[in-house]
Amino acid sequence: APTLRLRGGGRGARLVFSCSASSSSPSGEGGFSGKVGFLGLGIMGAPMASNLINAGCDVTVWNRTRSKCDPLLSLGAKYEPSPADVASSCDVTFAMLADPESAVEVACGANGAAQGMAPGKGYVDVSTVDAATSKLIGKHITSTGASFLEAPVSGSKKPAEDGLLIFLTAGDESLYNRVASLLDVMGKSRFFLGDVGKGADMKLVVNMVMGSMMVSFSEGLLLSEKVGLDPNTLVEVISQGAISAPMFSLKGPSMVKAAYPTAFPLKHQQKDLRLALALAESVSQSIPTVAAANELYKVAKSLGLADQDFSAVIEALKAKEQSK
Ligand SMILES: NC(=O)C1=CN([C@@H]2O[C@H](COP(=O)(O)OP(=O)(O)OC[C@H]3O[C@@H](n4cnc5c(N)ncnc54)[C@H](OP(=O)(O)O)[C@@H]3O)[C@@H](O)[C@H]2O)C=CC1
Ligand SMILES: O=CC(=O)O
Numbered sequence: 001a002p003t004l005r006l007r008g009g010g011r012g013a014r015l016v017f018s019c020s021a022s023s024s025s026p027s028g029e030g031g032f033s034g035k036v037g038f039l040g041l042g043i044m045g046a047p048m049a050s051n052l053i054n055a056g057c058d059v060t061v062w063n064r065t066r067s068k069c070d071p072l073l074s075l076g077a078k079y080e081p082s083p084a085d086v087a088s089s090c091d092v093t094f095a096m097l098a099d100p101e102s103a104v105e106v107a108c109g110a111n112g113a114a115q116g117m118a119p120g121k122g123y124v125d126v127s128t129v130d131a132a133t134s135k136l137i138g139k140h141i142t143s144t145g146a147s148f149l150e151a152p153v154s155g156s157k158k159p160a161e162d163g164l165l166i167f168l169t170a171g172d173e174s175l176y177n178r179v180a181s182l183l184d185v186m187g188k189s190r191f192f193l194g195d196v197g198k199g200a201d202m203k204l205v206v207n208m209v210m211g212s213m214m215v216s217f218s219e220g221l222l223l224s225e226k227v228g229l230d231p232n233t234l235v236e237v238i239s240q241g242a243i244s245a246p247m248f249s250l251k252g253p254s255m256v257k258a259a260y261p262t263a264f265p266l267k268h269q270q271k272d273l274r275l276a277l278a279l280a281e282s283v284s285q286s287i288p289t290v291a292a293a294n295e296l297y298k299v300a301k302s303l304g305l306a307d308q309d310f311s312a313v314i315e316a317l318k319a320k321e322q323s324k
Contacts, residue, residue: 027177027180028174028177028178029177029178029180029181030177030178030180030181031181032057032092032178032179032181032182034058034090034091034092035058035059035060035089035090035091035092036052036057036058036059036060036090036091036092036093036094036182037059037060037061037062037080037086037087037089037090037092037093037094037113038052038059038060038061038062038072038077038086038093038094038095038096039061039062039063039083039086039093039094039095039096039097039106039113040063040095040096040097040098040102040106040127041061041063041068041069041072041096042063042068042096042098043157043160043262043263043264043265044096044126044153044156044157044160045063045096046068046071046072047157047160047161048094048096048126048160048165048186049061049072049077049094050071050072050075050161051160051161051163051185051186052182052185052186053072053075053076053077054075055185057182057185058078059072059076059077059078060077060078060079060080060086060089060090061073061077061078061079061080061086062079062080062081062082062083062085062086082111083095083106083107083111083112083113083115083116084111084112084113084114084115084116085111085116086113086116087113087114087115087116087117087121087123088115088116088117088118089116090121091120091121091122092121092122092123092124092175092178092179092182093113093116093121093122093123093124094124094125094126094182095107095113095123095124095125095126095127096126096127097125097127098127098268099127099128099129099268099271100129100130100133100275102127103125103127103129103133103137104133104136104137107123107125107137107140107141108136108137108140112140113141114140114141114143114144117141117144117145117146118144118145118146119144119145119146120145120146121144121146121147122146122147122148122149122172122175122178122179123137123141123146123147123148123149124148124149124150124151124175124179125137125148125149125150125151125152126151126152126153126167127152128152128200128203128204128207128268128271128272128275129150129152129200129275130200130204130275130278130279131196131197131198131200131201131279132197133200134150134196134197134199134200135196135197137150138150138171138196147171147172147174147175148171148172148175148196149169149170149171149172149175149176149179150169150170150171150196150197150199150200151167151168151169151183151190151199152167152168152199152200152202152203153165153166153167153168153186153187153203154166154168154203154206154207155187156263156264157262157263157264158263159188160186163185163186163187163188164187164188165186165187165188166187166188166189166190166191167183167186167187167189167190167191168191168193168199168202168203168206169183169190169191169192169193169199170192170193170194170195170196170197170198170199170200171195171196171199173192176190176192201279203272204272204275204276204279205276205279207269207272207273207276208272208273208276208277208287208290210247210269211269211270211272211273211276211290211293211294211297211310212289212290212293213245213247214247214251214269214293214310214311214313215292215293215296215313215317217238217247217248217251217252217255218255218311218313218314218317219317220234220238221234221235221252221255221256221314222314222317222318222321231252231256232252232253232256234252235248235249235252235253235256238252251309251311254311255311255314258315260305260308260309260311260312260315261309262307262308262309263309264309264310265306265307265308265309265310266297266300266301266305266306266307266308266309266310266312266313267301267306267307268310269297269310269313270294270297270298270300270301270306273290273293273294273297274294276290277290277291277294293313296313296316296317297310297313297316299316299319299320300312300313300315300316303315303316303319
């Protein structure tokens with residue numbers, strides 16, 4: 001019988017199948033009993049891979065900076081020296097990489113995952129990239145006879161740690177069904193959106209809204225202070241009304257203290273806005289608010305804040321004030 005166990009803390013707590021479950025559903029979903037590869041152990045990849053290991057999966061990892069594999073190896077993961085080696089030794093390989101360039105390099109470059117792919121294997125790219133990149137990677141993977149699923153995630157460091165991510169998947173639906181139990185270990189919900197590119201598009205639309213919201217919130221915090229209000233009270237007022245968002249309540253108090261502990265690196269938010277602007281241009285849609293927000297993230301990067309949390313964009317506004 002499938003093993004049921006409690007996942008997630010507090011309000012997120014729920015029961016899910018463990019990795020070795022052998023259930024099946026009308027959609028073809030079932031437990032996953034094969035070997036799982038994981039490429040890219042940054043802020044997101046490391047906790048996602050940890051959750052798979054803790055759920056009992058047989059996980060093999062690789063990361064460009066080898067030392068980031070060590071905590072996962074202590075949990076019981078295996079190591080292979082290249083993406084190609086991981087892919088050839090595993091049934092399904094996940095990749096969580098920084099941007100389009102690194103996602104292509106790891107999947108399609110020298111010793112890339114595609115070189116270890118073969119019929120019967122699957123590649124699931126959970127990085128945030130644009131549709132064209134995802135299609136390129138998909139083409140390389142499927143040319144080997146393997147299956148490809150794009151599955152970018154919504155949710156940051158804490159949801160990744162708590163196994164509460166939202167998967168925005170597209171591509172091979174039978175691979176989606178095959179890895180459903182793995183997605184359920186790492187996430188709280190999953191959407192199958194159609195052909196390759198639709199998951200990437202959805203993720204970019206979500207993140208362009210998020211990036212603009214953060215800029216608007218930053219402007220409000222600074223203005224409240226300038227007119228003699230307590231910005232902490234603004235955070236509290238917002239949390240009780242119609243524009244309440246977990247992001248404001250979570251980041252607001254530290255932003256007031258000018259502290260930006262990194263959950264979602266600012267450089268990645270700016271990358272997402274850049275890609276969302278290109279997406280909008282591809283269909284001749286004007287997104288002026290996003291364009292303005294993007295300029296502020298670029299200023300923040302030039303101030304040396306690329307690796308801080310994206311909430312550090314407020315410092316770009318402060319810099320503008322100081323230069324008046
Ligand atoms: N952090 C967040 O809140 C969220 C992030 N995302 C998205 O997930 C992806 C990963 O984010 P996150 O974990 O935060 O990012 P990190 O910057 O923490 O990790 C990036 C990963 O990519 C690897 N990498 C970068 N360049 C290369 C390269 N040229 N070749 C091989 N590997 C490379 C890094 O390796 P190395 O360790 O060697 O540098 C690292 O493993 C991004 O696309 C991001 O937009 C999505 C949702 C939430
Ligand atoms: O991509 C970032 C997120 O928080 O989602």
